[in-house]
Amino acid sequence: MFFVLNGCGETRRPKRNVRVRGKLRGCLELSADIMSGQSPSPAAGKHITPVQRMVASCSGAILTSLLVTPLDVVKIRLQAQKNPFPKGKCFVYCNGLMDHICVCVNGNSKAWYKAPGHFSGTLDAFVKIVRHEGIKSLWSGLPPTLVMAVPATVIYFTCYDQLLAALRLRMGGYAEEAPLLAGSIARVGSATVISPLELMRTKLQSEKQSYGELTRCIRSAVETEGWLSLWRGLGPTLLRDVPFSAMYWYNYEKGKRFLCERYNSREPTFTITFISGAVSGAIASIVTLPFDVVKTRRQLELGELQAKNLSSGVSNSTFTVMSRIVAQHGFSGLFAGFLPRLIKVAPACAIMISTYEVGKVFFHKRNQERTLGLQTNA
DSSP, rough: OOOOETTSOOOOOOEEEEEEEEHHHHHHHHHHHHHHHHHHGGGGGGGGHHHHHHHHHHHHHHHHHHHHHHHHHHHHHHHHHHHHHOTEEEEEEOSOOOEEEEEEOOOOOOOTBOSOOOOOHHHHHHHHHHHHHHHHHHHHHHHHHHHHHHHHHHHHHHHHHHHHHHHHHSGGGGGGGHHHHHHHHHHHHHHHHHHHHHHHHHHHHOOOOOOHHHHHHHHHHHHHHHHHGGGGGGGHHHHHHHHHHHHHHHHHHEEEHHHHHHHHHHHOHHOOOOOOOHHHHHHHHHHHHHHHHHHHHHHHHHHHHTTTOOOOOSOOOOHHHHHHHHHHHGGGGGTTTHHHHHHHHHHHHHHHHHHHHHHHHHHHHHHHHHHHHHHHHH
16 A cells, blocks of 8 residues: 655545545445345445346246145145036136136136145145146146246236335335335236236137237237237236235335334344245235136136137126125125135246345345456456
């Protein structure tokens, strides 16, 4: 280390060395955070590129799909054992990231489940499926999720982070409400982008069309009904997903801050993000359950009508379907499937957000180390 003399006869260190020391101090602090299981400060997040955020969210979506899919495959097999699906009947497959409507052909749908077996419970089903059909059977139906849900999740999480940072700067005293707005806008954007692909996937799945037939069908629909026909069904999806997203992110940020204060943690640890994600996902899933029930009912009805080449003679608006459910089953009908949805959504949210946060920590550390290397060699 050397010093130079300024105009007043005082000594000072060169600016370059000060910058190097600052970078070194930042990297040492970051390393200490990571060793203690903590994530970087919010300011540090600015050094993560959008591409790195996309990679982190993609990793989270893939891991969530891999861990949650077996649970729903087993649930479908148990459901088929109690009430075998007749020809033309639909059932819903959901692995925590995306819903899939499956149409049974001749009482079976080999892409999603094989012939119903004889299982005494969930654990017995896991063991027998692996033993007799191979471990791959636990991930039946995973490819459509990887094709559809992973891109949607990447768009969603990346947009949320970018929007949250921008809104917090502009909302001033209302910055605490920024997750509500950022989550809502991000969900609208991702759902709008993916909606045409979802329509194509549904047609391929329910009507067994070839890609050539699908192309002609879509071209015909666009010519007769306009481009907006590609976003048919987007409304009910947004009614469920936008409130869920707003509540989820708001409660997640609140819960994360509360747990950090409670346990005197300067930054959220992996455990804190996991618990915050699970609790916020559970709350949002409970509140939006009626909209989920309505959306599922509409999907099943439309899928079965398409499978039988029939046209709907009744209105399928959200309010109409909701009224029909209340008339048939009472208000409790709007909360059907409460426990299965809670058991599935809460872990999926926890796995997704904690994996995403770990990914951001990894990339932030990598960027800091690269910057330090460049500064040292300069």
